[in-house]
Amino acid sequence: xxxxxxxxxxxxxxxxxxxxxxxxxxxxxxxxxxxxxxxxxxxxxxxxxxxxxxxxxxxxxxxxxxxxxxxxxxxxxxxxxxxxxxxxxxxxxxxxxxxxxxxxxxxxxxxxxxxxxxxxxxxxxxxxxxxxxxxxxxxxxxxxxxxxxxxxxxxxxxxxxxxxxxxxxxxxxxxxxxxxxxxxxxxxxxxxxxxxxxxxxxxxxxxxxxxxxxxxxxxxxxxxxxxxxxxxxxxxxxxxxxxxxxxxxxxxx
Numbered sequence: 001x002x003x004x005x006x007x008x009x010x011x012x013x014x015x016x017x018x019x020x021x022x023x024x025x026x027x028x029x030x031x032x033x034x035x036x037x038x039x040x041x042x043x044x045x046x047x048x049x050x051x052x053x054x055x056x057x058x059x060x061x062x063x064x065x066x067x068x069x070x071x072x073x074x075x076x077x078x079x080x081x082x083x084x085x086x087x088x089x090x091x092x093x094x095x096x097x098x099x100x101x102x103x104x105x106x107x108x109x110x111x112x113x114x115x116x117x118x119x120x121x122x123x124x125x126x127x128x129x130x131x132x133x134x135x136x137x138x139x140x141x142x143x144x145x146x147x148x149x150x151x152x153x154x155x156x157x158x159x160x161x162x163x164x165x166x167x168x169x170x171x172x173x174x175x176x177x178x179x180x181x182x183x184x185x186x187x188x189x190x191x192x193x194x195x196x197x198x199x200x201x202x203x204x205x206x207x208x209x210x211x212x213x214x215x216x217x218x219x220x221x222x223x224x225x226x227x228x229x230x231x232x233x234x235x236x237x238x239x240x241x242x243x244x245x246x247x248x249x250x251x252x253x
Contacts, residue, residue, distance in 0.1 A: 001064065004187070007180045008121075009063045010083065011190055013073060014226055016056035017084035020074055021234070022105070023049035024241050028092050041141065045102075048134045055127045071252060075245035079235040085225040087170040089234045096159035099145040100167055106139035107203055108174050111196050120188035143207065150211035164208075164215055172221030175200070181226075 001009060026046035033039030057070035087105065092098045113132035119125040149156040175197040177185070184190035201217065208215050224230065245251050 005063055007184050008189065009060055010180060011184055012056045012060035012063065012124075014083045014085075016053045016060060016073065017082050018088050019049040019056065020053035021082070021084045021237070022088040023047070023053060024237060025088070025090075025092055026098075026102075029098065034095055042098075045138055045141075048131075048138070052127070052131045052134070055130075059123050059127070071245060075242045079230050079238055080228040082230065082234060082238070083226050083228055084234075085173050086222060086231055087167065087173065089225075089231060089237060090167075090170065091233055093163070093166070094159055096149050096156065097163040097166065099142055099149065100160060100163035102138065103142040103146050104167060104171060104204065105174075106135055106142050107200055108196070109135040110139055111199060112191055112193065115191045115196075119190070124189065146207070147211055150208070150213050160213065164213070168215070169222045172197075173223045173225060176221065176223055176226075178226055 023046045026042050026049065029039060029042040030046075031039065033042055053074065054070055057073045060073060061068045061070060087101065090101065110132065113128045113135055116128035117125050117132060119128065146160065149160050151157070175193045177192065177194050181190055182192075185192045205215055
């Protein structure tokens with residue numbers, strides 16, 4: 001691959017990794033949701049992310065041109081070869097944590113995918129146009145939960161506050177751009193995530209303020225995901241997610 005193809009491949013795999021990792025985390029609520037309808041809803045959102053990951057991975061292996069499949073990308077790499085942003089890999093914790101994380105990424109993806117749908121790469125634009133419709137629906141689900149938990153019992157509000165504290169230092173990585181990604185922005189392929197941060201902050205803080213919840217700007221940005229540097233949680237997650245494919249090579253989606 002030339003440098004342009006290499007940058008595109010890294011970009012596609014990164015977005016696919018974001019989606020497949022968050023999908024697996026959400027799937028961990030299957031049979032564990034607070035009630036049946038929410039159990040089903042979270043499982044369906046997980047399936048949305050699986051579909052998104054497949055589209056990015058399928059394009060990535062075509063760009064790579066080595067005859068690999070989407071399964072090879074998803075199931076036959078180690079944690080250091082995964083390049084998802086760290087917020088996606090954090091354990092589900094309690095329900096409040098999951099919904100705060102989902103709210104944060106939903107707000108981000110609604111704006112990011114909208115802009116990515118204008119990419120001059122028609123394949124990427126088409127994937128983003130489909131995915132942004134899903135993210136808008138996801139946001140319509142996560143917002144009421146944040147409001148309900150924030151304005152519910154003292155315990156539910158405490159858990160929302162605790163989730164905000166746990167997640168605040170992982171949010172910044174959503175907006176950090178590497179040099180190779182900036183090259184794709186200059187080519188009209190990718191989106192400058194840095195310029196999205198102020199709008200994200202404004203939206204999130206205004207929404208939380210409606211329930212008298214304060215979310216201060218974090219001065220610390222935990223980073224490393226796009227470079228394959230992860231939390232201790234990803235390796236354990238992958239050992240579960242990849243077990244069947246490694247035990248029975250050749251399984252398909």
